[in-house]
Amino acid sequence: MFGAEYYEENGPPRQVTVATIVVLGFGVLYALLGLMALTSAGDQISEIVIGSKGSSAVVVVVAWVGAVLYILPALYLRRGRPWARYLIIAVAVLGILGGLLSLPTGLVGLAIHGALLVLMLQKPTKRWFRR
Helix, strand or coil, X not given: CCXXXXXXXXXXXXXXXHHHHHHHHHHHHHHHHHHHHCCCCHHHHHHXXXXXXXXHHHHHHHHHHHHHHHHHHXXXXXXXCHHHHHHHHHHHHHHHHHHHHCCCCCHHHHHHHHHHHHHHHCHHHHHHHHC
């Protein structure tokens, strides 16, 4: 229905744009968590996230790795890079598994990652990355 010419003139489908915004938002939240763990509140943050005080360095590293796993593909989704789509699919699957393992508190993450997975697997998105 839509060929490469259509997408060159009109840009990526709405699904790709929505996924880019959501993924970029998650990346920014992870980066902020990493920065906050560097402050004097680092012990409290590590106790909430990991369950033990004094592990703020672990929280910083994990948060920044998470930020990269979200921000890097977000920057390339709208450019039509297939690897960015595959990475988002993998991150969404991991997010769904994490949400399932942390029920009922992980319902929001489960829902958002489920929505990301659906967005990445829809026909307009697949066509965008095949052009």
